[in-house]
Amino acid sequence: MGTSFARSFALLALLCLLLPCHGKGKLSTKFYAKSCSGVATIVRSVMAQAVAKEPRMGASIIRLFFHDCFVNGCDASILLDDTATFTGEKNAGANANSVRGYEVIDAIKTQVEAACNGTVSCADIVALASRDAVNLLGGPTWNVQLGRKDSRTASPSAANANLPGPGSSAASLVSAFAAKGLSARDMTALSGAHTVGRARCLFFRGRIYGEPNINATFAAARQQTCPQSGGDGNLAPFDDQTPDAFDNAYYTNLVAQRGLLHSDQELFNGGPADALVRKYSGNAGMFANDFAKAMVKMGGLMPASGTPTEVRLNCRKVN
Numbered sequence: 001m002g003t004s005f006a007r008s009f010a011l012l013a014l015l016c017l018l019l020p021c022h023g024k025g026k027l028s029t030k031f032y033a034k035s036c037s038g039v040a041t042i043v044r045s046v047m048a049q050a051v052a053k054e055p056r057m058g059a060s061i062i063r064l065f066f067h068d069c070f071v072n073g074c075d076a077s078i079l080l081d082d083t084a085t086f087t088g089e090k091n092a093g094a095n096a097n098s099v100r101g102y103e104v105i106d107a108i109k110t111q112v113e114a115a116c117n118g119t120v121s122c123a124d125i126v127a128l129a130s131r132d133a134v135n136l137l138g139g140p141t142w143n144v145q146l147g148r149k150d151s152r153t154a155s156p157s158a159a160n161a162n163l164p165g166p167g168s169s170a171a172s173l174v175s176a177f178a179a180k181g182l183s184a185r186d187m188t189a190l191s192g193a194h195t196v197g198r199a200r201c202l203f204f205r206g207r208i209y210g211e212p213n214i215n216a217t218f219a220a221a222r223q224q225t226c227p228q229s230g231g232d233g234n235l236a237p238f239d240d241q242t243p244d245a246f247d248n249a250y251y252t253n254l255v256a257q258r259g260l261l262h263s264d265q266e267l268f269n270g271g272p273a274d275a276l277v278r279k280y281s282g283n284a285g286m287f288a289n290d291f292a293k294a295m296v297k298m299g300g301l302m303p304a305s306g307t308p309t310e311v312r313l314n315c316r317k318v319n
C-alpha cells in the first residue's frame, strides 16, 4: 500500500515536472488580505482610467492575460522585455506588434509597489486587471484567485507553438485548449472575448475575400478598409454593432455568419460547437457565467514546477 502510494506520488511529481500543473489549491482569493489589502482597489482604479481613455485597452488587457496563461502558465512571462542576451515572448509571432497594454500594467505595478513593496506579482496584476477590463466594458465580474509568482524565464518557442492562429480549424482550437486542460465548452466561452477589441486586416483578409460562409453585407463592409493588397495593419472591430461592449454579440454575429476571423466562424460552421454558440447567442447570462468560470480556470494554469520564479519588482525585467 505504502509503496504504491509513494510510487503514485513520485509519478505525479514527475508528471508535474514535465507538464504544467494546473495548480489546484495553491491560489486563494485572500492571498493578499494581510500583505496588500488595497491591491484590488489600485488595479481597478488604474484600469478604470485606462478604459475611460481608450475602451480598446480593456480588450487588449484581456488578450494579454490569455497570451500569458497559454505559454507555460500565468506567470507574467509575456511581460519580460528582450535584452541583448535574452529573447522573451514579446516578439514571438502571435505577440509582436499585436499584444498591447504593457504600459498600463507598468502603471498599475508602480502604484502597487508604492503601496506594498515587493509583494504582489505581475502575474496577479494581469489576472486582476483582466477581470476588471471585462467588467468595466459591461461584462461579468468574479473573485480572482491570487498567489501566482512571476517566472524568471520566457519561451518564444512555446508562444509560437501554443497560441492558436486565426486560420485554425475547429478541431485544432479544441486541441489547443485541451492541451491546457480546458474543455471545448471553455474554449467556446473564452472565445466570446472577441466581442470586444480589434483585429488587423492581414488576419481576416482571406475570410472576407474568399470564404463562402460569410454574410455578404458584412464582407463588403469589411472590404472597405481591408483591401486585397496593402493595408495589412488596418483595424476592424470584431463586433461592429457594439465594438466596446462585453456582451454576447460575438455569438449572435457567428449565427449571422458575421464572424471576423476564420477561427471565429469555425465555432458556428456545422460542427459540434454550433449548439452552444446558439445557446450563448440567446442567453447572455449563461455566456457571462461560463466566461467567468473559464477565466478562473485559465487563470489557474501554472508554470511547470521547478520553473524559477519570484515577485518581480519591475514587470519588464527579472530582479
Ligand code: HEM
Residues within 6 Å of the ligand: 056, 059, 060, 061, 062, 063, 066, 097, 098, 099, 100, 164, 165, 166, 167, 168, 173, 190, 191, 193, 194, 196, 197, 198, 199, 200, 201, 203, 261, 263
Ligand atoms: C480561440 C482561439 C483564438 C484565436 C485564434 C485568436 C486570435 C486573435 C487574433 C488574430 C486577434 C487580432 C490580433 C491582431 O490583429 O493583431 C485577436 C484579438 C483579440 N483576442 Fe483573440 N484569439 C483567440 C482566443 C482568445 C481568447 C481565449 C481571448 C481572451 C479570453 C481572446 C481575446 C482577444 C481580444 C480581446 C482581442 C482584441 C485585442 C485588442 O483589440 O487589442 N482571444 N485574437
